[in-house]
Amino acid sequence: MATFESKIAINRSVNDVYQFLADxxxxGQLMPDNVQNWSASYDEAGFMVQNTVRLSLQITERIENQAVNITAINNPPFPVQLHWSLIANGESTDVTFTxxxxxxxxxxxMVSGPLQKLANHEVSSLAALLKS
Known part of the structure; x- marks a missing residue:
C-alpha cells in the first residue's frame, strides 16, 4: 500500500471545517483542473481524470468534528481510500488528508507523483476556501 499525506492548519473552527468536508x-471546489465532469450528492461523487479514467467515490464514515472517510467504488483501477482527519487546536483546526x-x-x-500532488492541492485549496 502506498500512502500520500498532506497537513495544514486552518484558521477556522473544527466544526466549520468538518461541515464543509462532510458534504x-x-x-468539487478542492479538485485540480485535470478533474472534469464533477458530479456529487451529499454521500457520493463521480468525475473524470483528464479524459482517462472515471472514478466514483463514497463517503463511508463521518465522525463529527474528527474525520471524514472516503472509498473509491464501482471498480476503480486500484483500491483507494481517502481520509480527512481534523484536530481542534484552539480557534484553528489541524487538518491531515491521507x-x-x-x-x-x-x-x-506512474501514480505516486500525481497522488501526492492531489493530496497537497486539496489541502491547500481547502485552506484557501476557508480562510477567514
Whole structure:
C-alpha cells in the first residue's frame, strides 16, 4: 500500500471545517483542473481524470468534528481510500488528508507523483476556501 499525506492548519473552527468536508457537494471546489465532469450528492461523487479514467467515490464514515472517510467504488483501477482527519487546536483546526492506494507494480510508479500532488492541492485549496 502506498500512502500520500498532506497537513495544514486552518484558521477556522473544527466544526466549520468538518461541515464543509462532510458534504461531497463541496469537494468539487478542492479538485485540480485535470478533474472534469464533477458530479456529487451529499454521500457520493463521480468525475473524470483528464479524459482517462472515471472514478466514483463514497463517503463511508463521518465522525463529527474528527474525520471524514472516503472509498473509491464501482471498480476503480486500484483500491483507494481517502481520509480527512481534523484536530481542534484552539480557534484553528489541524487538518491531515491521507490517500491510501494499492496500485500494482508499474502503476505505483506512474501514480505516486500525481497522488501526492492531489493530496497537497486539496489541502491547500481547502485552506484557501476557508480562510477567514
Amino acid at each position: 461531497f457537494n463541496n469537494h 490517500i491510501n492506494a494499492e496500485p500494482g507494480g508499474l502503476m505505483k510508479m
